[in-house]
Amino acid sequence: MAPQPQTEQDFPAGHPARFDFDPNSREAVEWARKNIAPLGERDFAIDHPKAADTPGNTNTLEWTAGVDPHNPHREPFTGRTATQAAGVARLSALASAAAKDSPVLQPLNAIEVANALNAKRKEVGRDLLSPDEYSEVIGALHEQPRAEEDPRAVAARINAQHQALAVLLGKGYSRNTALEMIAREGAETILAQHPAE
Numbered sequence: 001m002a003p004q005p006q007t008e009q010d011f012p013a014g015h016p017a018r019f020d021f022d023p024n025s026r027e028a029v030e031w032a033r034k035n036i037a038p039l040g041e042r043d044f045a046i047d048h049p050k051a052a053d054t055p056g057n058t059n060t061l062e063w064t065a066g067v068d069p070h071n072p073h074r075e076p077f078t079g080r081t082a083t084q085a086a087g088v089a090r091l092s093a094l095a096s097a098a099a100k101d102s103p104v105l106q107p108l109n110a111i112e113v114a115n116a117l118n119a120k121r122k123e124v125g126r127d128l129l130s131p132d133e134y135s136e137v138i139g140a141l142h143e144q145p146r147a148e149e150d151p152r153a154v155a156a157r158i159n160a161q162h163q164a165l166a167v168l169l170g171k172g173y174s175r176n177t178a179l180e181m182i183a184r185e186g187a188e189t190i191l192a193q194h195p196a197e
Contacts, residue, residue, distance in 0.1 A: 014026075014028040014029070016028075033046065034046045065077075106146050112141060117129065120133060163191060164178075164182050164190040165182060168182070
């Protein structure tokens with residue numbers, strides 16, 4: 001049996017421009033319901049799940065941060081049940097009781113670190129230190145007691161750093177490069193190499 005030729009429809013059933021349009025037909029009423037919005041533009045098409053006039057839409061649900069509106073009985077943000085939340089709280093309490101504070105490490109002076117690493121390189125007779133050797137040097141620096149600095153010495157050091165920064169900026173170095181040079185070589189070394197003119 002040969003296939004029957006099918007004609008393409010210019011307009012869907014119920015469309016006002018269709019050749020057999022009947023405004024009282026079931027198709028025309030349905031087309032008007034879906035495509036005519038007397039109040040103007042719609043956010044969502046008719047029968048869309050989020051359209052305000054669709055039965056059972058979810059627009060009335062309140063979506064607060066971390067809360068699933070379909071499961072408000074669950075814990076916010078984690079979605080755990082009350083039993084799961086209680087178990088996690090017990091585990092957290094056990095872990096907190098067993099936890100120990102890590103010692104607070106004092107900041108290290110970059111020049112002291114560089115000098116200590118250079119001394120270790122000379123001691124072992126090679127340029128590249130192993131991770132254990134590197135950790136040993138840094139650990140020894142952290143264990144050294146830190147002496148309180150005299151406020152006048154701190155002010156003098158900061159003043160020397162500012163002077164060295166000004167000298168390097170005057171020589172055309174960028175600010176970041178100048179700060180790296182001061183950290184690497186020390187302000188006094190830079191001031192000695194570039195006396196003020």
